[in-house]
Amino acid sequence: MTQLPPPSQPPYPQQGGYQQPQQGYPGQQPYPAAPTIVAAPERAGPTNGLAIASVIFAFLFWPLGLILGIVAQRQTRKTGQKGHSLARTGTILSVLVPVLGAALVVAVVGNLGTKTVTALKPGDCVTSLEVSDNVTNLPVTDCAKPHEGEVYFVFDLPKGDYPGDDKVQKQSEDRCAKEINTYAGAGADEKFDIFYLRPSPDDWSRDRGVTCIATDAKKQTTGSIRK
Known part of the structure; x- marks a missing residue:
């Protein structure tokens, strides 16, 4: 059998090279450059x-x-x-x-802070009073502000051996009750309650002082009770 030559293939047309895409959209203007920020110059000369x-x-x-x-x-x-x-x-x-x-x-x-009981003097006002067997400091304030008590008399018990709790208590009560009318006027002993600080047996050798304090059990006091 005679073989016929294969039909000739038409040559592929040459493809042109790819074109680079153009940047930006057609007709679009390029973006403007960002403005440059320049710091304001410092003021010259000395400071006012x-x-x-x-x-x-x-x-x-x-x-x-x-x-x-x-x-x-x-x-x-x-x-x-x-x-x-x-x-x-x-x-x-x-x-x-x-x-x-x-x-x-x-x-x-x-708010003047606190004072030791031995440093209290007539005219000092105390913001709070507590019954205790061992009181060393009390909070004090200006008498123009609300307070619970006012110191009106301070004295020392007689020298000698410790006379006992009952006698120290009686001497303290009697003297404090007597002096409140002198400080706050007649009838003060009926208007105010008496709170006093007395020495303990352990402190007797170095402290025999008694501090008398007037207080109103019903309310706080504003202002001094001194007449």
């Missing part, structure tokens, strides 16, 4: 002297510090001189310092 002085006088003499701070703020705004923030700080401190100082004084005067 009044601004510095306002901070100093805020602690030494706050009225002057307040005036200097206000003036310095105006000057720095007008001239562009350094120290505006410092002047504002001095102004604020000149306002805060007296306020904080007054609050501190009120806190100290309103």
Whole structure:
């Protein structure tokens, strides 16, 4: 059998190379560049002297510090001189310092802390009283504030050996009852209850003091009972 040659294959057409896609959409303008942020130049020249002085006088003499701070703020705004923030700080401190100082004084005067019973004296006001066999300290406050008792008399029992609990108690009660009218006026012994602190047998050799305290069992007292 005669073999016929295979039909000739038409050559494949040559393919053109792929084109690179164009960036961006057709007709679109390129994005603008981001703006450059430039820091503002620092103010030249020395710091305003009044601004510095306002901070100093805020602690030494706050009225002057307040005036200097206000003036310095105006000057720095007008001239562009350094120290505006410092002047504002001095102004604020000149306002805060007296306020904080007054609050501190009120806190100290309103609550004087505690005193040992041997340091109590007539005119001291006690915020709370507790019956106890061993009292060494009591909380004291200004008598203008509510309190439970006021010390009105302090005295020492006679020298000698410890006379016993009953005798110490009687001598303390009798003397405290007698002295309350002298301190708070006639009839005070009927208006107020008497609370007293007396020495214990262990303390007798170094402390024979008795502290008399007037108290109102029904309510707290505001103000001194001294006549």
